Amino acid sequence: MNILQINASARRESGNSTRVANDIVARLRIAHPDANVALRDLAATPHPVLDEAALGALFTPAEQRTPAQAARVALDDALIAELQAADVLVIGVPMYNLGIPVQLKTWIDxxxxxxxxxxxxxxxxxxxxxxxxxxxxxxxxxxxxxxxxDTQVPFLKTYFGFIGLSDLNFVYAEGLNMGPEAAARGFAEAAADIEALFA
Known part of the structure; x- marks a missing residue:
């Protein structure tokens, strides 16, 4: 089994979504000890945004691309190859201003x-x-x-369905900025979600 972990938190390893994603991967490794895990930290290695130059490269036939255009398309090709090689995706999704992080949207693009x-x-x-x-x-x-x-879950369901994925599982850690007791409750609920998924 090939697991692709995508971390989208701007806080990288200290991010709460990263913590929950790590917990999911740890649970997957218990079930599949021989699994290979590839990690892509979108904050540590930012992907270039989809701009006019990128669109121009994508819409230029491969044999007509300049070296710069070919290099830009190759960056996206590498992410697509990672996606295609994975059997399981684990995606850390913090909520920023009621939406997904720009890092994750750039990966989606x-x-x-x-x-x-x-x-x-x-x-x-x-x-x-x-x-x-x-x-x-x-x-x-x-x-x-x-x-x-919650604008995230409807968007994620719609987008991943658009590219053909329907086996979508959501683990929620909520109330993390509402005080220590609320944060502890939020992480406990996430742990319960994980256990329910692997029961």
Whole structure:
């Protein structure tokens, strides 16, 4: 089994979402001791944003790309290859201003490519990334689960469904900025979510 852990916290290893993602990976390793784990820290190694130059490179036929364009596309190709090689994704998702971090959105932009991770058909969009299990490690300062303020989960369900993934599992650590007791409760709830997923 190949596990790809994506950490999106700007605080890197000290991030709460990283802590929860690490707990999920540790639980996966108990179940699969021979698993290979690849780690991509999006804050430690920021990916370039999708800008005019990147779009120009992507829409230029491969044989016509300049060396700079080819190098830019190769950066996205590497992320897509990582995604395709994984059997399981574990994604740390902190909540910043009710949304996902820009680091994670940049990764999503990089792996979303027509004809590679999705395609349009006469019947509509078809996701081309299949057969992978996804765990999301959600960390929030407040408590937003199942409320209108939780814009993350609907977006993540929609996006990952768009590229073909439907086995999506959510672990919630909430109330982490509401005092020590609330934080302890939030991490306990995340631990309970993990145990329920692996029961």
């Amino acid at each position: 990089a792996i979303t490519r027509a004809g590679v991770t999705f395609r349009y058909t006469e019947q509509g969009v078809e996701g081309l990334v299949r057969g992978k299990k996804v765990y999301f490690a959600l960390a929030r300062g407040g408590r937003y689960r199942d409320t209108a303020f």
